[in-house]
Amino acid sequence: MRTGALSLPLLSVGLEELLAQGDPTQAEPLVWLKGHHSGIHSAPLFSASGYPAFMSRFFRSLGNEPTSEALAGHPILILEGSFSDDALLKVHQTLNSWVSGARVVILLGNEAAYGNDRPEGYLDLEAEILGDNPLPIIRIPGLPAQPRHLLGVLNHLLLYGLPDMDEFRRPTLFFENLICDRCAYRGAFESGDFVKHFGQKEGCLYLLGCKGPVTRNDCATHHWNGSNTWCVGVGSPCTGCSEPLFPTHHGLGMYGQLSHRAAGVRTGWIRHSESLAYTALGVTAVGLAIHGFTKHSLGQYQVDDSEES
Numbered sequence: 185m186r187t188g189a190l191s192l193p194l195l196s197v198g199l200e201e202l203l204a205q206g207d208p209t210q211a212e213p214l215v216w217l218k219g220h221h222s223g224i225h226s227a228p229l230f231s232a233s234g235y236p237a238f239m240s241r242f243f244r245s246l247g248n249e250p251t252s253e254a255l256a257g258h259p260i261l262i263l264e265g266s267f268s269d270d271a272l273l274k275v276h277q278t279l280n281s282w283v284s285g286a287r288v289v290i291l292l293g294n295e296a297a298y299g300n301d302r303p304e305g306y307l308d309l310e311a312e313i314l315g316d317n318p319l320p321i322i323r324i325p326g327l328p329a330q331p332r333h334l335l336g337v338l339n340h341l342l343l344y345g346l347p348d349m350d351e352f353r354r355p356t357l358f359f360e361n362l363i364c365d366r367c368a369y370r371g372a373f374e375s376g377d378f379v380k381h382f383g384q385k386e387g388c389l390y391l392l393g394c395k396g397p398v399t400r401n402d403c404a405t406h407h408w409n410g411s412n413t414w415c416v417g418v419g420s421p422c423t424g425c426s427e428p429l430f431p432t433h434h435g436l437g438m439y440g441q442l443s444h445r446a447a448g449v450r451t452g453w454i455r456h457s458e459s460l461a462y463t464a465l466g467v468t469a470v471g472l473a474i475h476g477f478t479k480h481s482l483g484q485y486q487v488d489d490s491e492e493s
């Protein structure tokens with residue numbers, strides 16, 4: 185008997201059969217601890233179709249208390265948000281206990297995955313909790329994290345075990361390709377058909393600071409919230425929200441334009457215009473240097489008018 189497919193593409197791979205045969209008594213133990221800033225990642229997840237059915241069928245929540253019985257189940261541990269280091273709250277202690285018993289830790293969203301926006305007095309998960317623990321870690325970054333990525337990773341853990349990961353321990357299933365390589369405006373990027381100001385409907389957003397050329401994520405092909413929309417699709421440059429360098433990007437900020445070298449721009453005129461800009465800057469710098477040198481040199485021979493008067 186078919187029990188119905190989940191609409192999320194990745195989840196449909198093998199999952200229909202599992203749904204049909206699934207035995208709730210085999211449900212995987214799962215602990216999901218949410219700290220400060222966590223709602224932003226959970227909200228889109230709860231609106232993902234198929235989420236409640238998938239979660240309730242294949243996972244059982246162990247609650248928050250790390251009892252010896254719960255730890256013996258070696259749950260999947262999801263950490264989302266930032267966690268207070270307040271000794272009274274005993275969060276540090278609770279996290280340590282769960283990490284000691286978990287079989288895998290998923291760091292969901294930028295705060296947990298990269299330590300972004302960690303307020304003072306909050307734990308550095310990497311240094312203070314995970315440390316040298318050999319426990320497998322999976323990072324699912326983003327602002328917010330893509331619900332499909334979490335469901336896909338959970339699905340993968342159930343069906344095949346740990347997914348392949350990149351150097352930042354992000355699943356390559358979702359974080360292998362550059363956004364730019366799959367973007368509908370890739371042709372425009374190559375030919376130099378760049379949007380010059382916000383609100384312009386079609387064209388590549390490189391000049392408006394798009395970080396698609398240096399961001400690995402699958403937004404350009406799978407879009408958001410089961411719709412056909414995504415950042416670039418609605419005229420907003422990719423800010424590279426799932427990259428470790430977000431939001432500063434080496435001082436460029438979210439909307440600073442990448443250099444043509446960093447972006448791999450091959451379009452002649454923009455390379456040329458940037459070269460001209462660099463040349464102009466160089467000439468100005470040399471001019472200033474000569475001016476400074478001349479002034480300094482001449483200064484040794486200048487007559488101080490004030491002494492004469």
Ligand code: SF4
Nearest residue numbers: 364367388389394396
């Ligand atoms: S720079 Fe941005 S808008 Fe242009 S092709 Fe790349 S991802 Fe698309």
Ligand code: SF4
Nearest residue numbers: 403415422423424425
């Ligand atoms: S397109 Fe870029 S900014 Fe938008 S969600 Fe994807 S990675 Fe983040």
